[in-house]
Amino acid sequence: MRTPLTIRFLTSMPRSGWLALAIFALVAWVAVPMAHLMLPESSPFFVSAYTVTLMGKILCYAVVAVAMDLIWGYAGILSLGHGLFFALGGYAFGMYLMRQIGTDGSYGVNLPDFMVFLDWKELPWFWVGSDSFIWALVLVVAVPGLLAFIFGYFAFRSRIKGVYFSIITQALTYAAMLLFFRNETGFGGNNGFTDFKRILGYDITSAEMRLILFGLSAALLMFVLLLGRYLVTSKFGRVLAAIRDAESRVMFIGYQPLWYKLFIWTLSAVLCALAGALYVPQVGIINPSEMSAANSIEIAIWVAVGGRGTLIGPVIGAFIVNLAKSYFTVEFPEYWLFFLGFLFIGVTLFLPDGVVGLWRKLFHKEIGRAEDVSAPTPPPKSSPPPEPAVQSASIDAKGAAA
Amino acid sequence: MSTVLDPQAVRPEGLNAPENWEGPASDGHVVKAGELDLSHKVILYLDDISVSFDGFKALNKLNLAIDVGELRCIIGPNGAGKTTMMDVITGKTRPDSGKAFFGQTIDLTRMTEPEIAHAGIGRKFQKPTIFEHHTAFENLELAMKMDKRVWKSLFAALSDDEYDRVSSVLKQIRLDHEAERPAGLLSHGQKQWLEIGMLLMQEPRLLLLDEPVAGMTDDETERTAELFVSLAGKHSLVVVEHDMSFVEALGGMVTVLHEGSVLAEGDLATVQNDQRVIEVYLGR
Numbered sequence: 001m002r003t004p005l006t007i008r009f010l011t012s013m014p015r016s017g018w019l020a021l022a023i024f025a026l027v028a029w030v031a032v033p034m035a036h037l038m039l040p041e042s043s044p045f046f047v048s049a050y051t052v053t054l055m056g057k058i059l060c061y062a063v064v065a066v067a068m069d070l071i072w073g074y075a076g077i078l079s080l081g082h083g084l085f086f087a088l089g090g091y092a093f094g095m096y097l098m099r100q101i102g103t104d105g106s107y108g109v110n111l112p113d114f115m116v117f118l119d120w121k122e123l124p125w126f127w128v129g130s131d132s133f134i135w136a137l138v139l140v141v142a143v144p145g146l147l148a149f150i151f152g153y154f155a156f157r158s159r160i161k162g163v164y165f166s167i168i169t170q171a172l173t174y175a176a177m178l179l180f181f182r183n184e185t186g187f188g189g190n191n192g193f194t195d196f197k198r199i200l201g202y203d204i205t206s207a208e209m210r211l212i213l214f215g216l217s218a219a220l221l222m223f224v225l226l227l228g229r230y231l232v233t234s235k236f237g238r239v240l241a242a243i244r245d246a247e248s249r250v251m252f253i254g255y256q257p258l259w260y261k262l263f264i265w266t267l268s269a270v271l272c273a274l275a276g277a278l279y280v281p282q283v284g285i286i287n288p289s290e291m292s293a294a295n296s297i298e299i300a301i302w303v304a305v306g307g308r309g310t311l312i313g314p315v316i317g318a319f320i321v322n323l324a325k326s327y328f329t330v331e332f333p334e335y336w337l338f339f340l341g342f343l344f345i346g347v348t349l350f351l352p353d354g355v356v357g358l359w360r361k362l363f364h365k366e367i368g369r370a371e372d373v374s375a376p377t378p379p380p381k382s383s384p385p386p387e388p389a390v391q392s393a394s395i396d397a398k399g400a401a402a
Numbered sequence: 403m404s405t406v407l408d409p410q411a412v413r414p415e416g417l418n419a420p421e422n423w424e425g426p427a428s429d430g431h432v433v434k435a436g437e438l439d440l441s442h443k444v445i446l447y448l449d450d451i452s453v454s455f456d457g458f459k460a461l462n463k464l465n466l467a468i469d470v471g472e473l474r475c476i477i478g479p480n481g482a483g484k485t486t487m488m489d490v491i492t493g494k495t496r497p498d499s500g501k502a503f504f505g506q507t508i509d510l511t512r513m514t515e516p517e518i519a520h521a522g523i524g525r526k527f528q529k530p531t532i533f534e535h536h537t538a539f540e541n542l543e544l545a546m547k548m549d550k551r552v553w554k555s556l557f558a559a560l561s562d563d564e565y566d567r568v569s570s571v572l573k574q575i576r577l578d579h580e581a582e583r584p585a586g587l588l589s590h591g592q593k594q595w596l597e598i599g600m601l602l603m604q605e606p607r608l609l610l611l612d613e614p615v616a617g618m619t620d621d622e623t624e625r626t627a628e629l630f631v632s633l634a635g636k637h638s639l640v641v642v643e644h645d646m647s648f649v650e651a652l653g654g655m656v657t658v659l660h661e662g663s664v665l666a667e668g669d670l671a672t673v674q675n676d677q678r679v680i681e682v683y684l685g686r
Binding site: 005008231234235236238239241242245246249250251252253254255256259260263 | 515516519520531532533534535536540543544545547550551552555556557558559600604
């Protein structure tokens with residue numbers, strides 16, 4: 001009998017994982033809103049607007065990190081262009097936010113300020129429909145998705161791998177940055193989009209909107225983690241890992257690596273774009289510097305710091321690096337890049353499996369050793385066990401390894 | 403270099419059929435795996451195959467016919483063309499001249515490597531290439547003959563039948579106790595068996611095995627011979643091997659290659675007593 005999809009989805013994660021997720025949801029959806037709205041500012045548990053926005057921003061980064069991990073940790077493809085997909089998602093939603101300003105801009109015209117400044121009389125063709133929220137969501141998914149699909153198709157079909165692929169993605173995002181810097185491109189040039197006023201007619205600076213965006217960021221992160229968990233424990237995930245380890249062998253047993261890579265690559269890009277779309281209303285600005293080379297490299301650093309191929313690692317990495325960043329850039333602004341550089345070198349040299357790898361080494365040593373000892377002796381499984389038992393056993397083993 | 407046994411004389415029907423079928427094949431119609439035509443009891447037929455690399459004739463008018471269910475050993479000194487022959491059958495190398503047919507209708511010289519693999523020819527290389535981070539069970543699961551497109555893999559779950567097939571192959575290759583171990587932790591011999599198991603999961607009609615017992619212990623070699631003998635009949639096997647005691651244990655027909663063509667063919671005792679074989683092996 002085939003295990004129903006819902007059951008397989010539920011069993012793709014151990015119980016402790018579901019518990020952690022429930023606690024996270026409770027904090028993000030109940031505790032933080034209450035602490036922000038109801039507590040007086042003097043209370044030690046008060047959560048300031050700054051903190052909510054900062055955390056919301058980092059949650060978006062964490063989504064990007066998990067998306068990056070899906071492609072880097074599980075498929076072995078290092079993209080140095082994920083900042084592009086993030087920025088495109090941000091720009092696509094930013095167009096809608098610009099239209100929501102309406103006639104409240106500096107010039108009082110129903111046209112984005114930068115267009116008035118450029119003396120444009122009407123919206124360019126690609127801005128048509130940008131006043132529709134639904135259309136904005138379509139663009140958020142479709143533009144980065146399509147770009148990733150087309151780019152990925154040609155790159156993977158030509159079997160471009162390893163460092164060459166990384167360099168090409170870096171070049172792609174750099175080219176896009178130059179394009180978006182031009183005023184004539186129609187996306188506000190180097191100033192990008194800012195001065196947002198409303199979403200769906202509601203004030204973007206209100207505490208409620210801030211909490212809604214924060215809550216949505218948390219929801220997206222949970223969704224991405226669950227989706228990632230399902231993918232890496234499915235047969236798709238096993239094929240993907242096999243492609244990472246021995247691509248030609250995978251071809252020889254009849255799989256087409258192209259479509260597997262293309263699927264996870266495009267999915268990863270779309271997840272980045274969704275994070276970008278949630279990021280922009282929270283920070284209130286999007287400009288071409290989001291596509292700079294350093295930004296995309298930083299994404300890879302989050303994943304490396306947290307631990308590649310672990311899903312939860314990139315989330316931890318995104319939080320560690322970005323919390324450190326917001327501390328350093330305030331206290332020692334001139335040393336931040338040095339710190340980042342040393343962090344990356346240190347992690348590469350001493351923590352190849354990141355923080356999660358270190359955690360496992362320190363606290364799960366006994367378990368690992370016990371498994372090693374028991375393995376050579378035949379386990380009492382000589383009579384074939386019932387199917388679900390072994391299915392879940394293999395999933396658990398995967399889970400322990402992941 | 404003359405041949406002792408002329409394959410044309412032994413299996414005349416093997417020659418005629420491909421001639422008749424050349425028309426459709428040359429029109430570019432590749433007969434699908436399910437349509438393997440074994441009506442003449444020959445599963446593999448090589449006719450006057452020649453391959454040269456920069457003037458060196460790796461294969462020189464090689465003729466070979468393998469029966470359905472046969473277990474055939476190919477021996478010969480280094481450079482006799484054994485590996486090149488495997489390359490021609492699996493589509494890795496294109497012959498300069500000659501014909502290679504799988505069954506009566508499938509022209510191997512016109513197909514790509516994946517097409518040939520899909521048509522039912524499985525090859526085991528000398529060096530085992532298994533997925534080290536996957537368990538033995540998962541290795542077999544990945545290799546199983548099934549719909550291998552992305553969409554199917556996203557929602558794939560093993561059915562009872564499929565689960566039983568993996569289990570029975572695990573038992574066949576004596577890895578049923580190691581099912582949940584990462585393949586990278588298996589011994590060399592076990593890795594070789596796992597790779598053979600992965601071939602079996604693809605339900606090939608013809609198995610090509612290149613030095614399957616190289617590096618194995620005596621005990622493992624013996625068990626491998628038992629495995630191969632048990633596979634013959636259900637599958638056709640072509641084994642390239644240097645280890646004569648292993649060849650003896652397999653007990654099938656032996657073909658001796660020398661300088662790119664067949665020097666002798668027959669059971670092991672016959673070819674071992676053949677004067678020319680002795681010269682080739684001892685006289686150099």
